[in-house]
Amino acid sequence: MDIKSNHSAPILTDPTPINKPRLGLYDALLPYSSGAVFLTVPWKNPAVNNWLDAMKSSSPTHQKLTKDSGIDMSANDVAVAYCNWLVKYPSALTSFEHIMNNAKGKRIALFLDYDGTLSPIVDNPDLAFMSDAMRAAVKNVAKYIPTAIISGRSRDKVHEFVGLQELYYAGSHGMDIMGPGKEGEEGNLFQPASEFLPMINEVLKSLVEIAKEIKGAKVENNKFCVSVHYRNVEEKNWQTVAQYVENILKHYPRLRLTHGRKVLEVRPVLKWDKGKAVEFLLESLGLSNCDDVVPIYVGDDRTDEDAFKFLREFGGGFGILVSCAPKESSAFYSLRDPSEVMEFLKLLVMNKKSSPL
Numbered sequence: 001m002d003i004k005s006n007h008s009a010p011i012l013t014d015p016t017p018i019n020k021p022r023l024g025l026y027d028a029l030l031p032y033s034s035g036a037v038f039l040t041v042p043w044k045n046p047a048v049n050n051w052l053d054a055m056k057s058s059s060p061t062h063q064k065l066t067k068d069s070g071i072d073m074s075a076n077d078v079a080v081a082y083c084n085w086l087v088k089y090p091s092a093l094t095s096f097e098h099i100m101n102n103a104k105g106k107r108i109a110l111f112l113d114y115d116g117t118l119s120p121i122v123d124n125p126d127l128a129f130m131s132d133a134m135r136a137a138v139k140n141v142a143k144y145i146p147t148a149i150i151s152g153r154s155r156d157k158v159h160e161f162v163g164l165q166e167l168y169y170a171g172s173h174g175m176d177i178m179g180p181g182k183e184g185e186e187g188n189l190f191q192p193a194s195e196f197l198p199m200i201n202e203v204l205k206s207l208v209e210i211a212k213e214i215k216g217a218k219v220e221n222n223k224f225c226v227s228v229h230y231r232n233v234e235e236k237n238w239q240t241v242a243q244y245v246e247n248i249l250k251h252y253p254r255l256r257l258t259h260g261r262k263v264l265e266v267r268p269v270l271k272w273d274k275g276k277a278v279e280f281l282l283e284s285l286g287l288s289n290c291d292d293v294v295p296i297y298v299g300d301d302r303t304d305e306d307a308f309k310f311l312r313e314f315g316g317g318f319g320i321l322v323s324c325a326p327k328e329s330s331a332f333y334s335l336r337d338p339s340e341v342m343e344f345l346k347l348l349v350m351n352k353k354s355s356p357l
């Protein structure tokens with residue numbers, strides 16, 4: 001199959017100085033507010049304008065729901081809030097028939113995030129393995145549906161974790177894509193951020209050094225991005241993590257910072273994200289500009305929102321947010337956790353077996 005892309009990856013022309021809000025830098029999740037009908041957590045809040053707020057709210061839990069809202073919520077209240085939220089983001093399991101009715105006679109393309117979607121979130125990122133059952137489910141679904149993994153991790157690392165040859169892989173939040181190749185040939189490599197590699201490696205070295213000074217901090221080399229994990233850093237030291245990273249990034253106006261789940265992610269100022277990666281892969285697969293294509297993207301993190309937004313624009317496709325807590329999202333549906341993701345994949349296979357195109 002030919003890569004039919006004419007994509008380029010334009011660099012953001014006006015990288016905002018480090019001391020002013022730049023794209024993603026002050027993205028913040030609001031503390032949960034009790035007044036909202038769905039009690040959701042917006043991904044962005046212009047009123048919350050410092051790194052620490054964003055860090056504190058980067059991976060909300062039910063306990064946080066109670067703590068941050070300042071309201072002592074019972075388990076029942078939390079469950080009610082989640083049920084209300086499901087009205088807006090219905091479960092992709094209970095809505096499965098509806099989803100398949102919309103996809104009838106059409107080709108599905110499947111895009112899966114890795115951490116928090118295929119593997120549960122764990123304290124040590126090096127040990128975020130997916131289960132054999134999940135691997136089998138992904139392998140199975142890929143027999144019927146073109147399937148790609150789109151991760152913030154390096155492509156090699158996520159490929160190693162997933163361990164399936166039959167998939168397409170996009171690492172570094174889509175900045176490192178191995179798309180489909182011609183029959184019998186290696187896949188096509190697309191790396192729009194390659195010119196940034198020396199800079200990223202330089203920053204990586206500095207970040208590794210400063211991380212040694214903060215107990216629990218961990219720096220991960222994701223090739224075209226660097227992750228600074230603070231999940232295991234005491235909360236009183238998060239400010240120090242933010243300050244150290246800020247001090248380094250001051251010298252690199254062509255790099256920007258985004259927030260993930262208890263992680264700060266340093267990446268090039270490219271207009272390139274998971275949404276662009278989905279667009280690129282659809283083109284590579286010859287599935288763009290088709291009325292009979294239904295792309296499905298499943299992801300749990302803020303960076304997955306770019307893909308959800310792209311699918312809304314694409315029309316016909318839809319995003320599924322993996323979350324056990326109410327969050328604002330551009331996804332259409334939701335799944336609670338990776339075990340529900342696995343159920344969803346199994347349903348896709350059953351559906352394909354019972355009604356092949």
Ligand SMILES: O=P(O)(O)OC[C@H]1O[C@H](O[C@H]2O[C@H](CO)[C@@H](O)[C@H](O)[C@H]2O)[C@H](O)[C@@H](O)[C@@H]1O
Nearest residue numbers: 114115121122123125128151152227231261263
């Ligand atoms: O796009 P993804 O595949 O979801 O990758 C995003 C980041 O995921 C990993 O970090 C997250 O998962 C870790 C393991 O469960 C967890 O310890 C960490 O707190 C989470 O942020 C990965 O390590 C990062 O490099 C990815 O950018």
